[in-house]
Amino acid sequence: MRYGKYRFILSFLALPFVLYAIFVLSPYAQAFYIALTDWQGFTSRANFVGLANFVRLVQDPIFWIALKNNLFLLISIPIIVIVLALFFSSMINFGGSGRGRKHRAGIRGVAGGRFYQVVYFFPSVLSVTGHRGALAVHLRAEKRPAERLPVRDRAVRRQTGLAR
Template sequence: MRHRKTPFIFGFLVVPVVLYIALVIWPYLQTFGYSLTDWSGASPDMNFIGLDNYTKLFRDSAFLDALQHNLLLLIVLPLATILLALFFAFMLNVGGKSGTGGVQGVRGSAFYKVVFFFPQVLSVAILSVLFQGVYRTDKGGLLNGVLIALGIVDENHPWDFASNPTFGLWCVMGVIIWSGVGFYLVLFSAAMQSIPKDIYEAALLDGAKRGTTFFKITLPLLWESIQTAWVYLAIAAMDAFALVSTMTPGAYYGGGPDHHSEIMATLLMRNFITYGKAGYACAMGVVIFFITLVLSVVSLRVTRREKIEF
């Protein structure tokens, strides 16, 4: 019977494995090969130059600035998104009054989840257009209009958010956090609903406060979901190309002004398409790949804990 299973399993796996190798592994290998050449991207002609692209890469001030911006995203984006999602998920699922039915969520929690999740169904293009209106540089912009109404900003000198070297990247980061919190709220809510309410009831009967139940019960039992969310958000922090390229000023693919909002993905696309430095751009892609891979492995190892069963 065991020998009959092997051809059956192999028959189901061979096609997905072949497709994975052809569509994922092979392009990665090609990218690494191109990174060792001076390929322009428009011509089949190329010369092998070894590791010259990598040597130039770590002497490129624009790339080093972009790397710092990605690291800033990597620190702020997962931390802020997970904390906000955990807070709202806990309030919606356990923050209601405890009555005869035990601990329960707030009234209308299902509706609130839909409201929070709504930004997740919007495309990146819609988010970009929407927040370009929010960040407009005149009093017609939502944020400037509010600040002018509160007397914080002069009507004749409104803030130019996206073009400001200080605010540009933070404005984009705010959009990513706003659009992502709802997804992880639903993820954490599903995990919380699988926790038996008897555990919360026993803790409350022993005199534990809601904050204590969160740190002693909810957080440990949700750790695997938090670990998964952290890895996905770390990968998102290494990308963020679409919003940065559409929301920040700069010639071709945003990242301005003067690279103050530049990230590695926008710099890669500019070198590949605009400057015709495809080999150099491929070297950036290889670096992004290995940074993302290392960060994912490290995150999984550092946040690994013994599984708690209930």
């Protein structure tokens, strides 16, 4: 049963690896090669300058300010978003204004918590039905192309004998 197991698995993984190499790794390699040239993007001429662009970048004080700002955002934004998401989800899930219900751990939730859950989930439902509706309209228009013309154009086609 084990004979050829890895060959079988690799046969299924080969295509995703090839696609990853073509569409992800290749653009990175091309961008790095372009960074090693003095190409400005306006002409096809590019002279190889090696790591001179990176040396100039490291010596630029604006680069270090931008890097510091990016690192700050990289660390702080996920923390803030996660804390807020956990807070809001716990407040909605504890739910209720507290009238006539026992509170979990003595915490009162948001009045109308179920309504907020529906409002939050509703765009997901709309996107699914919206895509199906748009597809149905598109397919109907492809099936009967004369119907997708404005009313005036349909009348002109009928008068000229071009209508089906």
